[in-house]
Amino acid sequence: MTVEVKYVVVRNGEEKMTFANKKEADAYDKMLDLADSLGEWLQQAPVTLEEEQREGLSLFLAEHKDVLSQILRGAAPQETVKKPVKSKTDKTAPTPEEDAESGEQAA
Incomplete structure (x- = not known):
């Protein structure tokens, strides 16, 4: 027989989430x-805002409080600053050889 300790977060009589440790x-x-x-x-x-919208928005803001605090301090949030790095194989415009192969002319 095993004994498991579980921590249950309860709000207004409703179980919200169960965790394995107290810190979480x-x-x-x-x-x-x-x-x-x-x-x-x-x-x-x-x-x-409808109540459901307000609850959803407030939960979203609370879940992302670190990013929100960066925004409020005037700093760019780290989550949105990261842009995909283009590799050398990514091309934004076709090369003249590609234009010739496709039969298209550059404008």
Whole structure:
């Protein structure tokens, strides 16, 4: 027989998520607290959001708080700065040889 310890995050009587360790459960609970605070703040926004939209937006913002804090500090968020690196085989315009092969003329 094995004994497993599970940490369950419960909100308003509803089980939200189960974790194997306390640190992850606490982090998730803290993120939900932030989402609740953001949801209350978004109610004061000059735009009208349905409750489901507001909850979804507040949860998204809470889940991405690190990127949001970078944006609010005026720094470019690291997640969106990364651009795909073009390899030497990627070409943006056909070479004259490719134009000749395809029968197209350069404009």
